[in-house]
Amino acid sequence: MRTGAGIAIPLPDDVAKALGLRAGKKVRVEGPDAEGAIRVIPEPDVAAAPPSPAERAPSAPSEPEPPSPKDVARALSKTGPASVNDEETGGFTEELENLVARHGDSLREVET
Amino acid sequence: MSVFPTESELLRLNGRVADLLVKPSGVKDRQMLRAILLGVRISRSANGPRADVFYRSASLVHQMVQLEPFVAANSATAIGAALLYLSRHGFQVAFTRGQAAELVAGVRDGSMDPDVISDLFRTMAGKVPAPSPSSTQRAIGTRA
Numbered sequence: 001m002r003t004g005a006g007i008a009i010p011l012p013d014d015v016a017k018a019l020g021l022r023a024g025k026k027v028r029v030e031g032p033d034a035e036g037a038i039r040v041i042p043e044p045d046v047a048a049a050p051p052s053p054a055e056r057a058p059s060a061p062s063e064p065e066p067p068s069p070k071d072v073a074r075a076l077s078k079t080g081p082a083s084v085n086d087e088e089t090g091g092f093t094e095e096l097e098n099l100v101a102r103h104g105d106s107l108r109e110v111e112t
Numbered sequence: 113m114s115v116f117p118t119e120s121e122l123l124r125l126n127g128r129v130a131d132l133l134v135k136p137s138g139v140k141d142r143q144m145l146r147a148i149l150l151g152v153r154i155s156r157s158a159n160g161p162r163a164d165v166f167y168r169s170a171s172l173v174h175q176m177v178q179l180e181p182f183v184a185a186n187s188a189t190a191i192g193a194a195l196l197y198l199s200r201h202g203f204q205v206a207f208t209r210g211q212a213a214e215l216v217a218g219v220r221d222g223s224m225d226p227d228v229i230s231d232l233f234r235t236m237a238g239k240v241p242a243p244s245p246s247s248t249q250r251a252i253g254t255r256a
Contacts, residue, residue, distance in 0.1 A: 031153075032115075032116060032153070034115075035116070035163075035164065035165045035168065035201070036115045036116025036153065036168075036197070037153050037154075037163065038153045038154055039154065040154055068151075069144060069147040069148050069151050069175055069179055070144075070147070070179075071147075072146075072147035072150055072151055073141070073143040073144045073146070092124065095196070095199075096124060096125060096128050099125075099195060099196055099199070100128060100132055100192075103191070103192065103195055103206070104132060105209075106206075106207040106211070107129055107132060107133070107188040107191060107212075108132065108188070109209075109212055109213045110188050110191055110212045110213050110215075111133050111135070111185060111187055111188050112213075
């Protein structure tokens with residue numbers, strides 16, 4: 001899913017459906033940013049019809065509901081394994097041990 | 113390198129936590145795990161207050177506890193993943209005794225949503241909670 005900044009790519013049909021966008025919709029994928037977030041920004045349709053007067057009425061644009069994890073899981077299962085930034089990170093073993101040493105009691109108590 | 117926990121990191125985290133708890137480890141639904149990671153990372157609210165590190169940590173806990181992508185130790189892995197993500201941003205938060213269990217129980221009974229959990233994380237990190245209509249006076253961890 002990672003692309004160069006600003007490059008628009010057409011979404012695979014199943015992924016587009018899961019994200020609530022039409023098949024073939026071009027999106028720009030940005031990120032990950034400093035917080036590790038990836039943003040999918042739909043490109044405007046080039047040949048979109050001009051809005052009717054009613055559509056031009058001043059109102060706050062409604063943001064479509066994001067897909068549920070179950071919808072995304074279903075789409076992923078149809079499109080095959082997708083990479084979710086799965087590169088190895090150095091020093092993770094040490095990070096993991098520090099986490100367990102510091103928060104082991106809290107981790108234990110949530111499972112009892 | 114991303115500061116956001118990756119799929120392979122969460123698998124290793126689950127293995128380590130399951131080992132700590134003497135439980136079986138491994139993924140039960142790999143597609144669900146990927147969906148959770150992707151869903152939490154993708155934000156349509158690019159600059160909104162909900163798109164910050166605390167909200168993403170909270171969403172990670174909320175979805176992993178509810179959707180249980182692993183064979184076992186889902187709640188502990190969820191808490192661990194959030195703590196890992198927060199620590200990579202320099203926020204060393206620590207639960208008081210019973211607080212983590214209360215959080216997980218709240219997610220399961222529906223009283224703790226991502227807004228409430230993110231306010232809890234902000235408070236634990238010494239940050240002022242963002243104004244949120246659904247979170248007023250509901251965050252745990254701030255009780256007398």
